Amino acid sequence: MGWKPMAVRAAGWALLGALFAGVAVAADAPAALSASDSLPVADSFPVATDARLGGDASQTRFVMDLDRKIDLHVFTLADPYRVVVDIPQVRFQLPPNTGESGRGLIKTFRYGLVMAGGSRVVLDVTKPVRVDKAFVVDAADGAPARLVLDLAATDRDSFLRKMALDDKLVRANNPPVSVPSGGPQSDSNDPRPLVVLDPGHGGIDTGTKASSGEAEKDIVLEVARRLRDRIEKTGKYRVLMTRDDDTFIPLADRVRIARNAGGALFVSIHADSLPRKEGDAQGATVYTLSETATDPAAARLAEEENRADVIAGVDLKSEPDDVAGILIDLAQRETKTYSVQFAHKLVGEMRDTARLHKEPIKSAGFRVLRAPDIPSVLVELGYVSNKQDLQSLLSDAWRDHTADCMARAIEGYFSTHVAGARAGAN
Numbered sequence: 407m408g409w410k411p412m413a414v415r416a417a418g419w420a421l422l423g424a425l426f427a428g429v430a431v432a433a434d435a436p437a438a439l440s441a442s443d444s445l446p447v448a449d450s451f452p453v454a455t456d457a458r459l460g461g462d463a464s465q466t467r468f469v470m471d472l473d474r475k476i477d478l479h480v481f482t483l484a485d486p487y488r489v490v491v492d493i494p495q496v497r498f499q500l501p502p503n504t505g506e507s508g509r510g511l512i513k514t515f516r517y518g519l520v521m522a523g524g525s526r527v528v529l530d531v532t533k534p535v536r537v538d539k540a541f542v543v544d545a546a547d548g549a550p551a552r553l554v555l556d557l558a559a560t561d562r563d564s565f566l567r568k569m570a571l572d573d574k575l576v577r578a579n580n581p582p583v584s585v586p587s588g589g590p591q592s593d594s595n596d597p598r599p600l601v602v603l604d605p606g607h608g609g610i611d612t613g614t615k616a617s618s619g620e621a622e623k624d625i626v627l628e629v630a631r632r633l634r635d636r637i638e639k640t641g642k643y644r645v646l647m648t649r650d651d652d653t654f655i656p657l658a659d660r661v662r663i664a665r666n667a668g669g670a671l672f673v674s675i676h677a678d679s680l681p682r683k684e685g686d687a688q689g690a691t692v693y694t695l696s697e698t699a700t701d702p703a704a705a706r707l708a709e710e711e712n713r714a715d716v717i718a719g720v721d722l723k724s725e726p727d728d729v730a731g732i733l734i735d736l737a738q739r740e741t742k743t744y745s746v747q748f749a750h751k752l753v754g755e756m757r758d759t760a761r762l763h764k765e766p767i768k769s770a771g772f773r774v775l776r777a778p779d780i781p782s783v784l785v786e787l788g789y790v791s792n793k794q795d796l797q798s799l800l801s802d803a804w805r806d807h808t809a810d811c812m813a814r815a816i817e818g819y820f821s822t823h824v825a826g827a828r829a830g831a832n
């Protein structure tokens with residue numbers, strides 16, 4: 407049997423990137439060597455075709471079928487308990503709803519891209535588990551290759567001890583890597599103000615989902631792209647997107663990208679949903695940062711949006727957060743004032759066209775709004791749980807229209823902002 411001991415957890419995101427860089431190249435090599443230049447790159451990635459669970463609440467097995475053998479790297483995370491399987495970039499062609507229901511120790515699982523060259527499966531487990539086995543069996547006799555994970559119930563102390571041990575091993579073998587300033591860059595010699603657009607979620611983190619299957623991550627990327635095009639067309643601003651494809655970006659990285667690039671305004675774009683039992687809500691809402699939420703609904707939403715890293719299996723310990731724990735103090739008052747000003751501009755422009763929530767401006771503790779020096783808002787475009795909103799969110803005309811309104815608000819903001827600053831200087 408060709409199983410190998412599971413690898414230990416990565417010391418950090420950067421290390422993971424390095425790990426995959428090599429793997430991905432190897433996986434791509436056959437396509438590059440084949441004479442067929444017309445072959446799309448995506449076709450060279452391994453394909454996952456099915457995934458299933460077996461066993462019971464003391465021992466549970468996870469199996470994923472693949473068209474070829476791949477490397478894997480397994481680690482665990484606590485609070486909430488998760489098992490994370492990192493693999494090279496894979497095309498997931500699993501049946502719909504795969505992973506939404508659990509069995510034994512596994513509650514749910516999800517899968518997707520976490521970075522170029524790297525995919526990930528995150529399993530939510532019901533209690534502390536031990537990874538007994540983690541291996542990939544090669545395809546043979548017509549059977550697909552199979553990634554197999556055997557989990558056994560354990561206690562919290564053993565779970566945490568194992569996690570700490572793995573951590574130490576990785577750190578001993580791999581001296582700390584400095585996190586690359588990385589991410590999208592923009593031309594810093596260009597004096598025009600930089601607008602950073604942040605389409606929420608991506609990759610393994612789908613965000614909220616409509617009952618008809620449309621994912622928040624796709625809807626918000628579409629709107630962000632249209633907004634970028636409109637802002638760029640004015641010629642007055644530069645635009646940087648925190649992501650322009652279906653990749654996951656950790657929350658702290660989104661803030662870091664904006665700060666490294668010297669953003670003058672940060673606009674995070676999302677779509678909300680309400681569980682059916684909580685009734686119906688509709689319309690767009692614009693959020694700014696505050697330590698205490700405007701109301702319980704805003705607090706719930708911030709909690710939901712802040713879970714993105716947990717969903718994607720990011721080890722928060724190894725994810726340096728430059729702006730963690732920053733409170734809204736006097737130093738940030740100006741940023742806050744500008745954020746609120748922009749929120750009002752945005753709501754003013756959207757009022758005429760998009761539908762607005764009955765209280766369209768709110769605030770709560772969103773992690774992604776924590777840049778202390780960049781006015782930042784988070785726009786929830788509407789509710790995918792509301793029939794009419796969903797229709798809008800999926801409509802080309804509505805998306806164009808909303809992007810127009812948002813672009814106008816951005817122009818309006820900068821013209822008053824700059825005028826205000828000049829008046830202040832006089």
Ligand SMILES: [Zn+2]
Pocket residue numbers: 606607613614622676677711
């Ligand atoms: Zn969201």
